Amino acid sequence: MVGYDEAVYREVLGKAVSNIEEINKAVDEICDQGYKNLYLMGSGGTYSMASPVTYLLKTHSTIPWNWEIAAELIKAKPLSLNADSVVITASLSGTTTETIEAARYAQSVGAKVIALVGEDGCPLAECADYVFENPNASNDNLVEEIYIQYFAIAARFMRNNGEFPEYDEFVSALRKMPEVLQAVREQQDETALAFATAHKDTPFHMCVGSGNVWGETYCFAMCVLEEMQWIATKSIHAAEFFHGTIEMTDPDMSFMLFKSEDETRSLVDRVERFVRQHTDKVQVWDTKAFELDGIDPKIRPLVSPLVMSAMLERVSTHFSIVRDHDLDIRRYYRVVEY
Structure with missing residues (x-):
């Protein structure tokens, strides 16, 4: 397949899996020392990557948690963020200014900081108490490797809180992700190319999940x-x-519907039933379409975010090729002062 190196992909996801043992030791140490709440914090992509973890905590745990955008956390200074807090964050480069500043603030009030980074020794690592690195991670494998580690962290906190009886099966599924997600990318490739080709000039998309x-x-x-x-x-x-948003529906509107296998799937089904009555431009990205060999059926819904990420990487790559627009090109982000 075009756009990424399969060997590197497996290596990066394998490193994320190998980090689970050290993650467990870190979380066990924090739990032994005591804590009262978790803060999942990031900027842009790493903020969005924390979302599935908050959903897992919401539906399977009583641990108090907060989901914060780094730049807002710095300004708001939440009162519950204190020495009894654990902040979990990530940055591939480890140089995201807002995330670094938020981590420093968290440490200044006594909170413990867990950071997922590309290389230890980066600026974010310098203001974290626990650092897990993945040196070969890059934009085409970043999300899946972050998810593996984010989920391992949250699952361990839940397990240590006397919750989440699915823990062993869930972690077993995370360990299988390098093979499972490679298969997903392969199965998704043709569909992703067809979509990118059909929509290379579509100016606007409504994304619903x-x-x-x-x-x-x-x-x-x-x-x-x-x-x-x-x-x-x-x-x-x-x-x-x-x-x-319903009022934006018309025959020219392009919809992408993102379907998981969790309790909220029917919400997207309802949107699909409506929009299909008014436009033919409807693409459904559905994790149910993939076999996920070796994954326990009751665990499938929990790993849907990883499957969705693997699916969408193929769409991203094919868009960049058919539109002749490299994924690394920026006009403003980290190019100009703002």
Whole structure:
């Protein structure tokens, strides 16, 4: 397949899996020392990548959690962020200014900081108490490797809290992700190419998702289509679609519907039933379409975000090729002062 190196992909995801043992030790140490709440914090893509973890915590745990945009956290200074807090964050380069500043602030109030980075020794690593690195990670494998580690961290906190009886099966599924997600990318490639070819000149897309793939919906719309391809989008939660966005539905509107296998799937189904009555431009990205060999059926919904990410990478890559617009090109982001 074009656009990425399969050997590197397996290596990067394999490194994320190998980090699980050290992650467990770090979380066990924090739990032994005591904590009261978790803060999942990031900027742009790493903010959206925390979304599936918050959904897992919301539906499977009583641990208090907060989901924060780094730049807003710095200004708002949440009162519950203190010495009893654990901040979990990520940055591939480790140089994202807002994330670094937020991590420093968290440490200044006594919170412990867990950071996922490309290379240890980066600026973000210098203001974290626990650092997990993945040196060969890059934009074409970043999300899946971050998810593996984010989920491993949250699952361990839940397990240590006397919750999440699915822990062993879930971690077993995470360990299988290098093979499983490679198969997903292969199966998705042809469909992704056809979509990218058909929509290379479409000027606007409505991206609708929910539940544990809401973060993927938001990230694909903003970080890929807007940032990397300069295509206008709107990401809308399926639960909110009928409270305003419904009026944007017409025969010329392009819809991408992102379907997980969790409890909220019916929300996207409802949107699909409506929009198909008014436009033929409807693309459904559905994690149910893939076999996921070796994954327990009851665990499938929990790993849907990883599957969705693997699917969408193929769409991103083919868009960049058919539109002759490399995913690394920027006009403003980290190019000019702002």
